Amino acid sequence: MTNSILARRFAIAVAIVALVVLPYAIKEVYYVNIASQILLYAIFALGLNILVGYAGLVSLGHAGLFGVAAYVVAYLLTAGHGHALAIVAALTASLLATAGFAALSLRATGITFIMITLALGEIVWGLAYRWISLTNGDNGITVASRPAPFGIALSGARPFYVATLIVFLLAVAASSIFVRSPFGAALCGTRDQPRRMNALGYHVWLIRFWACMSSGFLSAVAGVLFVYYNQFISPQALALTASAEGLLMVISGGAGTLLGPVVGAALVVIVKNVVSAYVERWNFMLGAIFVAIVVFMPEGLVPGAARLVRSFWQATGRRKSVAPVTAERRQ
Amino acid sequence: MSALVINNLSKSFGGLRVTRNVKLNVEPGERRLIIGPNGAGKTTLFNLITGELAPDAGSVSLFDRDITRMASRKRTHLGMARTYQIITLFARDTIQHNVTLALLGLSPLRWNPVAVLGRQSHLAVAARDALRRVGLEQIAERPLAETSYGERRRVEIAMALAQNPKVVLLDEPFAGLSIDERQDVRKLLIAIPREVTIVMIEHDMDVALDLADRITLLHFGEVIVEGTRAEVVADPRTREVYLGE
Numbered sequence: 001m002t003n004s005i006l007a008r009r010f011a012i013a014v015a016i017v018a019l020v021v022l023p024y025a026i027k028e029v030y031y032v033n034i035a036s037q038i039l040l041y042a043i044f045a046l047g048l049n050i051l052v053g054y055a056g057l058v059s060l061g062h063a064g065l066f067g068v069a070a071y072v073v074a075y076l077l078t079a080g081h082g083h084a085l086a087i088v089a090a091l092t093a094s095l096l097a098t099a100g101f102a103a104l105s106l107r108a109t110g111i112t113f114i115m116i117t118l119a120l121g122e123i124v125w126g127l128a129y130r131w132i133s134l135t136n137g138d139n140g141i142t143v144a145s146r147p148a149p150f151g152i153a154l155s156g157a158r159p160f161y162v163a164t165l166i167v168f169l170l171a172v173a174a175s176s177i178f179v180r181s182p183f184g185a186a187l188c189g190t191r192d193q194p195r196r197m198n199a200l201g202y203h204v205w206l207i208r209f210w211a212c213m214s215s216g217f218l219s220a221v222a223g224v225l226f227v228y229y230n231q232f233i234s235p236q237a238l239a240l241t242a243s244a245e246g247l248l249m250v251i252s253g254g255a256g257t258l259l260g261p262v263v264g265a266a267l268v269v270i271v272k273n274v275v276s277a278y279v280e281r282w283n284f285m286l287g288a289i290f291v292a293i294v295v296f297m298p299e300g301l302v303p304g305a306a307r308l309v310r311s312f313w314q315a316t317g318r319r320k321s322v323a324p325v326t327a328e329r330r331q
Numbered sequence: 332m333s334a335l336v337i338n339n340l341s342k343s344f345g346g347l348r349v350t351r352n353v354k355l356n357v358e359p360g361e362r363r364l365i366i367g368p369n370g371a372g373k374t375t376l377f378n379l380i381t382g383e384l385a386p387d388a389g390s391v392s393l394f395d396r397d398i399t400r401m402a403s404r405k406r407t408h409l410g411m412a413r414t415y416q417i418i419t420l421f422a423r424d425t426i427q428h429n430v431t432l433a434l435l436g437l438s439p440l441r442w443n444p445v446a447v448l449g450r451q452s453h454l455a456v457a458a459r460d461a462l463r464r465v466g467l468e469q470i471a472e473r474p475l476a477e478t479s480y481g482e483r484r485r486v487e488i489a490m491a492l493a494q495n496p497k498v499v500l501l502d503e504p505f506a507g508l509s510i511d512e513r514q515d516v517r518k519l520l521i522a523i524p525r526e527v528t529i530v531m532i533e534h535d536m537d538v539a540l541d542l543a544d545r546i547t548l549l550h551f552g553e554v555i556v557e558g559t560r561a562e563v564v565a566d567p568r569t570r571e572v573y574l575g576e
Contacts, residue, residue: 182435182451183444189421189432196419199381200436200490201407214444 019165023158032157033229038269039161039168040225045249045261046175047218052247053256054184055211056191058114060243061101061121065216067128067238069094069223074141074233075134083147091220097124098216102209109194121243128235140234143227154228164225171218176258178214187211188256248286252293254300263301332395334359334498334528340379340389342372342552349375350386351552357498359394360525364543365532368572372552373532374416377500380530381413382406393498408437410497414487416506416532420475426486427471430458433490461493465519481512488519492527499523501531505538513538540564548572 072090253264276282297304337355382403
């Protein structure tokens with residue numbers, strides 16, 4: 001028991017060191033930027049995973065929440081306000097939008113919930129596209145500079161990567177605490193047996209509402225990082241395809257697992273950016289990979305790989321001893 | 332003061348009157364058995380009492396407090412617990428976790444997103460206690476998916492008892508059990524202290540007859556006969572609607 005905890009802590013430490021050293025080991029700035037993109041989309045996917053994986057509510061409007069935060073940053077910076085104000089206002093605005101989304105869409109679950117979130121996401125996209133006086137329409141808004149927290153300029157690819165990494169690690173830590181908490185257990189309960197949870201004294205609606213808010217907050221954080229990463233925002237970033245890509249990340253990596261969304265984000269970003277340089281129809285590639293995952297690892301890459309490793313150990317272990325192996329419980 | 336009072340409760344689904352002017356008065360500590368053939372409206376009556384359905388007319392009071400319009404989750408906080416006829420458990424979790432969720436439902440801790448649930452030793456101890464009462468302590472760590480039907484019935488009861496309720500509503504606790512399993516459930520129901528009021532539904536009359544102080548016979552949503560065991564069994568209307576002629 002203590003050994004496995006030590007091994008786990010060691011693995012986490014190695015992973016963090018590797019992530020910190022990574023941009024300095026890679027010579028090309030292009031790949032450092034890809035790594036930043038993976039991390040910021042991983043934050044987005046972690047947020048979406050709270051809803052999809054733990055609350056059992058599939059949202060197709062999350063790019064809208066991501067977009068509200070990005071646009072508020074871009075708008076306020078263009079209007080001459082400082083970075084701190086822009087970021088705080090962006091997170092606040094996105095949380096308010098999330099509350100509105102939740103109030104409207106939590107009247108339903110299942111397919112109806114998906115359709116309402118889709119409609120709401122499309123409304124935000126429509127505003128970004130058509131409300132030209134505010135958003136500059138299809139031309140988008142350019143952000144002149146990145147912030148310099150504690151006097152450290154983030155204008156270079158490597159400092160920006162490190163800043164994104166810090167936010168990413170905080171998001172992973174927050175998610176892992178959330179998952180093991182009583183509230184996390186209550187949320188999973190509302191996913192599996194909402195009627196029973198109500199009978200046990202839980203306020204199912206309010207639990208789902210707070211799940212939406214946590215999810216929306218992480219989406220907003222990712223949106224802020226996104227607008228600073230690109231130094232540009234246009235309606236394209238909050239189109240339906242962006243929401244669908246987020247879902248793809250969560251489901252391909254493994255919904256309801258901590259690391260699944262991170263792996264899924266890496267997969268989607270790499271296919272989108274790296275593979276597209278070699279294969280013209282990279283969308284086709286992404287689709288083919290997704291189909292393969294659904295066929296061979298329907299539970300997602302992370303739980304699927306864990307299953308393969310387990311069965312491999314069981315197969316090799318059986319030859320040496322006949323000790324019974326109890327199946328590990330899925331988190 | 333009565334534990335549970337139901338007054339003129341009615342409920343229709345479209346043109347189908349499932350509950351018709353039902354009156355019920357259950358004393359504290361009483362064991363009340365509600366019997367009736369399939370479709371008599373027993374489970375609907377339970378859903379009206381717990382608030383999962385809203386009645387068209389009538390009232391429900393728990394210890395003199397009118398709860399007719401109260402949200403069902405709040406009734407749980409007032410000391411009402413129920414089990415389901417169709418087992419409604421958390422299949423991907425362990426038995427222990429199922430009972431822990433029942434305990435957490437009444438604890439303010441359920442809103443806490445930063446504590447570690449696994450380290451809440453008071454919940455773990457209470458969950459073990461509840462499982463000991465139903466004889467499942469030995470397999471507490473077993474995933475629910477790997478348990479038998481009879482064990483799941485007992486998990487249902489353990490979850491209700493874990494909430495330390497004043498009134499327990501048991502919806503067909505013997506349904507689908509083997510003779511041996513029925514004996515186990517019977518023993519654990521007998522062992523429930525008299526501070527707890529029990530209202531139990533059974534459609535199979537013989538199974539639970541001797542557990543009851545009083546029996547209510549429901550037929551087409553109406554109370555047909557009510558009284559002690561002997562009175563109800565002897566009543567010709569019972570024979571007519573229930574035992575068959």
